[in-house]
Amino acid sequence: MMRWMMTLLAGLLTAVAADAHEAAGQHGGRTTDVGAYHVELVAKGETVDLFVTNAKQEPVSAGGFKGAAILVLGGKATRIPLAPAEGNRLSGTAPMALGERPKGAVQLTGPDGATANGKLH
Structure with a gap:
């Protein structure tokens, strides 16, 4: 299972579109492009929005x-x-407290079933 997770993370980190970018968002999080969408990840305690x-x-x-x-x-x-x-928020809970700038990637599947990935720096 862990090998699968590491492989997925490595794939997500390398499969991000070349034009993706990251900047501060209106909720204080980091932003990036994920397919046709623009997303902002906000981490507070164990909560990921x-x-x-x-x-x-x-x-x-x-x-x-x-x-x-x-x-x-x-x-x-x-x-x-x-x-x-x-509203426009998806939310989840991590197993431990996160820092304000956790490293990794996000995956988003739209209502049409299309899945896209975005890398966080």
Whole structure:
């Protein structure tokens, strides 16, 4: 299982589109492009929130989306499932407290079933 997680993390980190970028978001998190969407990852304590917007930075309802944050925690890749919450937010809980800038990647599956990945620095 751990080998699979490390392989997935390595694949996600290398499969990110060349035009993806990262900057500070409106919720204080880091942003990156994930396929056709722009996302912002906010980590507080054990909570991981992912805010989804379109290319024009307009909120996109999280209904119908699913996602995962694959973050490095304690030196190991940890997959944190993210489920729709209110508005344009998907949320999940990590097994331990995260720093404000955990390293890893995010995976987002849209209502149409298309899955895309984005790398966090």
